[in-house]
Amino acid sequence: MTEPFGSRLRRAMDERGPLCVGIDPHASLLADWGLNDDIAGLERFSRTVVEALADRVAVLKPQSAFFERFGSRGIAVLEKSVEEARAAGALVVMDAKRGDIGSTMAAYASAFLEKGSPLFSDALTVSPYLGYGSLKPAVDLARENGSGLFVLALTSNPEGGEVQHAVRPEDTALRNVGATMLAHLAEENAGETPMGSFGAVVGATLGDLSSYDLDINGPLLAPGIGAQGATPADLPGVFGAAVHRVVPNVSRGVLRHGPEIGSLRASSDLFAEQIRAAVASA
């Protein structure tokens, strides 16, 4: 049986530091790198990021949208990037933010979490906004295959609050929707060591989150550092004691230093060092 994602991730975070770098081939970045906004440019961009970083960061997170933009040939590049990144030792979190009714969710889960699928990844980002229970087929398959999920709980974007801060009158604890997702994840991960495989996405941009119980015994994927304005130094203030299970994501903040491999590595190393110092100070 495959070692569960939570324990593979814990080990990678301990060995390499917790940084997750996104592979987000924005058209503007392709242009900045002197590449065409076409399939050859996409391929060169992704291969460069993988070559630069897959042997040193804990996690690479390809953003599927930027590959889907090129249709089937873009997906082929995505498949190759996932395979090469995993072969070079990085864990791959596929950022596809899937969410649908349970029977369709089962097909999404099979696309990304079924061994042997062309897009098989270590973990997948999913949206629980058709109801947390609609994710069950993905939870079940992840458990079976030693894969992980990152469930959108409190997203980094300013628009997220109208959904995630809404309070359900029938919830006797009067938790908001985001807190309810965190509570579901804590249940999923109960009793797992060193931590469970069911993570939450919680933006690093959100300020003090001490009113939330972030102790879900699972990883907290924290996007928002760099281009969205958060910094590694913000992490202890946002996450408190849970900072030790945070996987901070930086995409454009690192990628803008390409296309030179050495500059990408230097930027990633600098973020990694700033994150290490911030976590150690917590």
Ligand SMILES: O=C(O)c1cc(=O)[nH]c(=O)n1[C@@H]1O[C@H](COP(=O)(O)O)[C@@H](O)[C@H]1O
């Ligand atoms: O799930 C995500 O990764 C995610 C969740 C969230 O709340 N906010 C967020 O920015 N993301 C993703 O994280 C990446 C952030 O990119 P940068 O802003 O360039 O660092 C993008 O790929 C987003 O799609």
